Amino acid sequence: MAVTKSPPTQGAASSAGPEEPQGRRLDSPLVLITVLVLAVLAQGPIRRMLGAPVMQTWTTVFVAVVVQALPFLVLGVLLSAAIAVFVPPSFFARALPGRPALAVPVAGAAGAVLPGCECASVPVAGALIRRGVTPAAALAFLLSAPAVNPIVLTATAVAFPDNPEMVPARLVASLLVACAMGWLWLRLGRTDWLRPPARSSYDGQGRGAAFWGSVRHDVMHAGGFLVLGAIAAATLKAVVPETWLRTAADNPVVAVLALAALAVLLSICSEADAFVAASLTQFSLTARLAFLVVGPMVDLKLFAMQAGTFGRDFALRFAPATFALAVPVSVLTGAVLL
Structure with missing residues (x-):
């Protein structure tokens, strides 16, 4: 009796036979080496470009804004994450008056003692x-917390050493x-x-995981917008005609x-926006106050x-x-x- 051999299945063929050659793909080491080689080849033009007066001004303003603002941003992110994770929301519910009309100013004032940027105030308000x-x-808490907390007011005082009146003006407005x-x-x-x-994405996690998850989220978002704000401030200072x-x-x-409008577009974290505003020396203190009041409340x-x-529907x-x-309250x- 003849025995016919069945053809090997596709899985067996693929396991026994040689693997099909895959197409070339760019991996991160190759990209890094390519960038480094191009940088070495173009080091002459790059050196001349960085040595131009306009680029030196740009670099000075950019580094100054980032270095001054970064400690306040990191401290604010750590404190806001600790409050969001370790302070139960029921605490605020018990602390507020029962009458809504009285609860509004109490909640607004509570934002003055709770460090946090707008990245943290939205989930806390939720x-x-x-x-x-x-x-x-x-x-009211959502709007006040990122604008008048101790970290933000301290950063404002450091950014405006010659204009201490900016601190109470920002607080009041x-x-x-x-x-x-x-x-x-x-x-x-x-x-x-x-x-x-909806429930927070960190609900149900351990407090440690929620804390560091909140820190990573806020650092990535706030740090990125800080860099964009510093770039914009440096460009305004160095490139835009006086x-x-x-x-x-x-x-x-x-x-x-x-x-x-610039505050809305830049979307700078409230712990760092005072240093960007301080660099816009062409504008009046009132205009810069509008920048500081609008930014933590309305940005992209x-x-x-x-x-x-x-x-x-709510946001619109x-x-x-x-x-x-x-804007008119700032004015x-x-x-x-001022």
Whole structure:
């Protein structure tokens, strides 16, 4: 009886036969070697470019902003992560008054003693709402915490050693905007505009894992935006013609609106924005105050975080209203205190 051999299966053939040659792919060592070789070959032009006066000015401003701001950013990230992980949200719910109208200013003032940037304030505010805190109070905390906490105010004092009045001006203007937005939401806000926030991505993890996960997240986000802010400040200082900046700075209305819009676009962490504002010496203190008040409350990354946490309908209403209120409050506060 003849026995016919069945053809080998595809899996057996692939295991017995030689592996098919794979196409070449770029791995990280090859890319690094290529970049290093190109840098060596182009070292002459690179040296001449870096030796130009405009590049020396750019490098000086960039390094100064980053070096001054980095310690405050790291300290703020560590403290905000510790508060978000180790302080239970129920503590804030118990500490706030039962009447929503009184809870708003108390929550705004609570932000003055809790270090954290806007990266941390959004999930903390979401946790407060999940624990039953009235949304108006949680939103007042969301706006005040990244703007008036001790780390931010200390950084502002260091960045403006010749203008100590910037510290109380920033404190007063930011608290006024935070409380006003809380009361405005209390009166005009609707529950269908505010989507119930989801649970934190660190819920259910150990405290150590949640702490370091929060630190890594905030350092990556805040550090990246700090670098972008330093690049923008250095470019404005070194590349943009002085006459252009002077023209914008000489018009009080244009100066305030320009720096308020710049704060939205740059999205700098609140622990570092004072050093960028201090470098914009062409502009008045009032215009720079608007930069410091608007930035921690309305910027691109904060808008994205608010939309992701509370819903797009909320962010599309809350962010423009905050901007529209923060600019005139900054101007009025600057007129009185600066």
